[in-house]
Amino acid sequence: MAVKSNLVKSPSPLGDDSFIFNSIANLVIAVDHRGRITIFNRACEKLFGITAEQAKGRLISDVIPYTGLIKVLKTGQAHIGRKFVLGNALYITNRTPIIKDNSIVGAIGVVQEITELHHLAEELKQVTKQKNALESIFDHTHEGYISINSEGYINFINQAMAELLAIAPKDALGRHITEIVPETKLHLMPISGQPQHSELMRFGEQSALVSRYPVVKNGKIDGSISKVIYQDIDRLAALATRRKTVKPGAPGKGASYTLDDIIGCSKTIGRLKEIVRRVARGPSTVLITGESGTGKELFAHALHAHSPRCEGPFVKVNCAAVPENLLESELFGYQEGAFTGARKGGQIGKFELAHGGTIFLDEIGDMPLYMQAKMLRVLQEKEIERLGDRYVRKVDVRVIAATNRDLTKLTEEGKFRQDLYYRLNVVNLNIPSLRERKEDITVLVDHFINKFNREFNLNVQSCSTKVNRLFAEYHWAGNVRELENIIERAFNLVEGEKIELEHLPHYLTRQGTDGKEATAEKTLPALLENVEREALLDALEKTGGNKLRAAKLLGISRAWLYKKIKQYQIET
Numbered sequence: 154m155a156v157k158s159n160l161v162k163s164p165s166p167l168g169d170d171s172f173i174f175n176s177i178a179n180l181v182i183a184v185d186h187r188g189r190i191t192i193f194n195r196a197c198e199k200l201f202g203i204t205a206e207q208a209k210g211r212l213i214s215d216v217i218p219y220t221g222l223i224k225v226l227k228t229g230q231a232h233i234g235r236k237f238v239l240g241n242a243l244y245i246t247n248r249t250p251i252i253k254d255n256s257i258v259g260a261i262g263v264v265q266e267i268t269e270l271h272h273l274a275e276e277l278k279q280v281t282k283q284k285n286a287l288e289s290i291f292d293h294t295h296e297g298y299i300s301i302n303s304e305g306y307i308n309f310i311n312q313a314m315a316e317l318l319a320i321a322p323k324d325a326l327g328r329h330i331t332e333i334v335p336e337t338k339l340h341l342m343p344i345s346g347q348p349q350h351s352e353l354m355r356f357g358e359q360s361a362l363v364s365r366y367p368v369v370k371n372g373k374i375d376g377s378i379s380k381v382i383y384q385d386i387d388r389l390a391a392l393a394t395r396r397k398t399v400k401p402g403a404p405g406k407g408a409s410y411t412l413d414d415i416i417g418c419s420k421t422i423g424r425l426k427e428i429v430r431r432v433a434r435g436p437s438t439v440l441i442t443g444e445s446g447t448g449k450e451l452f453a454h455a456l457h458a459h460s461p462r463c464e465g466p467f468v469k470v471n472c473a474a475v476p477e478n479l480l481e482s483e484l485f486g487y488q489e490g491a492f493t494g495a496r497k498g499g500q501i502g503k504f505e506l507a508h509g510g511t512i513f514l515d516e517i518g519d520m521p522l523y524m525q526a527k528m529l530r531v532l533q534e535k536e537i538e539r540l541g542d543r544y545v546r547k548v549d550v551r552v553i554a555a556t557n558r559d560l561t562k563l564t565e566e567g568k569f570r571q572d573l574y575y576r577l578n579v580v581n582l583n584i585p586s587l588r589e590r591k592e593d594i595t596v597l598v599d600h601f602i603n604k605f606n607r608e609f610n611l612n613v614q615s616c617s618t619k620v621n622r623l624f625a626e627y628h629w630a631g632n633v634r635e636l637e638n639i640i641e642r643a644f645n646l647v648e649g650e651k652i653e654l655e656h657l658p659h660y661l662t663r664q665g666t667d668g669k670e671a672t673a674e675k676t677l678p679a680l681l682e683n684v685e686r687e688a689l690l691d692a693l694e695k696t697g698g699n700k701l702r703a704a705k706l707l708g709i710s711r712a713w714l715y716k717k718i719k720q721y722q723i724e725t
């Protein structure tokens with residue numbers, strides 16, 4: 154169809170090109186210098202329910218009472234990108250003055266409905282949030298995931314997988330899978346389309362169970378994903394044969410403990426509980442000291458549970474377990490782009506997570522000096538700064554710190570800031586070793602027997618007299634934790650209702666039955682080594698042989714765990 158052009162006729166100063174404006178989906182409305190409507194296109198007619206004929210020549214304030222065009226006319230200032238709501242719809246408008254020979258001869262507004270766009274933006278926000286949440290879940294799982302596109306290029310890799318492949322996630326993204334895992338078959342998946350379940354594969358020294366699945370989009374294979382279930386099958390198999398008697402469901406730490414969970418009938422424990430009751434009410438920083446395994450963490454939980462902050466969060470950070478270069482971002486968080494490899498959207502730090510509650514800084518004696526300076530500021534100012542951020546954020550957090558190291562000695566050696574030590578040591582709870590409160594052993598033994606009866610579904614009643622005597626004489630270098638581990642170990646072997654000497658670890662019974670060996674074994678280093686070895690075995694068993702999780706459980710780095718495994722020649 155031929156379209157006749159009569160554009161040449163345009164007598165009005167603002168133009169009378171109504172047929173052009175009528176072809177535009179946007180609302181177009183213009184007024185002259187007195188505010189009288191000169192342009193009122195079809196989209197306006199539809200929205201306001203009057204014809205252009207009826208609108209033209211009328212004051213705009215009579216037709217659209219709240220319009221901003223009058224203001225534009227008066228001030229000569231344009232309104233760009235202003236949003237407004239009319240009925241159920243959202244609009245965006247640009248209003249500009251019409252200037253001719255240096256004077257304002259009118260104003261024009263162009264309006265676009267953006268309800269749909271707004272919904273899309275909201276949806277996008279939601280999707281981004283979900284994506285961030287998923288990324289966070291993937292990064293905290295111990296299963297490794299890697300995915301590639303249909304051409305074999307890596308488009309996702311989580312932290313566990315990156316660790317297994319000994320590569321930083323950012324260095325893997327965008328590279329071909331065969332560059333990173335030469336022996337993989339993952340890139341062949343889009344061709345075969347057949348999932349492969351639980352295939353044994355070696356990653357350097359370790360072997361793992363790998364499953365591969367195609368990623369299907371709109372009925373077509375768009376890539377594939379690989380999932381590593383057990384990162385060290387050899388170790389798992391070795392453990393399975395060694396511990397056939399182990400019942401599933403080894404105890405996991407509860408989220409929170411109260412004073413009732415702290416068992417002990419000694420005067421010291423009674424006095425400490427009394428102090429906790431009083432101190433918990435106030436805001437003071439508390440430093441808990443004591444040998445490893447004495448129950449420092451338990452006391453930290455109780456302080457929180459009995460404080461007015463008990464409804465708020467309790468956040469634990471093990472300062473020795475977080476790699477030094479990550480500690481600052483772990484504690485204070487970071488903004489997007491703060492460093493290479495920083496997560497999109499940034500990450501909130503533990504201090505902010507603990508807002509309104511308590512932060513428990515375990516192993517504070519291992520905090521690097523530069524971080525100690527930053528900690529001091531937080532304690533003094535109660536404010537933190539995310540890495541790469543310009544803003545200072547106020548936090549309302551109670552700090553409880555713990556250490557099994559001698560902080561006074563560390564300050565003398567220049568390894569711990571004296572000013573920080575004073576700031577932390579406002580209230581000191583010193584938990585005595587178990588050998589200094591031997592009267593607690595019997596009640597603790599009863600407590601652990603009850604606990605493990607529930608977990609193992611057994612009916613153990615007591616320990617034999619010989620066992621009790623041995624427990625009373627023993628040095629307990631690993632304190633309550635060692636006692637708990639020994640009882641748990643006995644539950645794996647006991648058959649009747651009594652724990653006998655034969656259910657105890659060899660190093661312990663040797664002390665009781667053979668005087669000579671006992672003297673040799675009683676040296677502190679030997680005792681500590683025994684405890685350390687036991688703790689390693691225990692953690693590996695509890696975590697099904699997962700070294701990363703075992704290291705986390707023990708509060709040590711993975712590198713340190715490997716070193717210890719080698720030192721004690723633990724079977725892998």
Ligand SMILES: Nc1ncnc2c1ncn2[C@@H]1O[C@H](COP(=O)(O)OP(=O)(O)OP(=O)(O)O)[C@@H](O)[C@H]1O
Nearest residue numbers: 414415416444445446447448449450451557633634
């Ligand atoms: N008085 C107690 N009553 C009951 N259980 C206890 C007691 N003391 C310690 N435990 C148990 O002993 C184990 C070690 O306790 P906890 O982790 O609190 O010690 P810790 O002093 O913080 O050790 P570390 O310095 O190695 O971190 C935990 O399983 C805890 O539940």
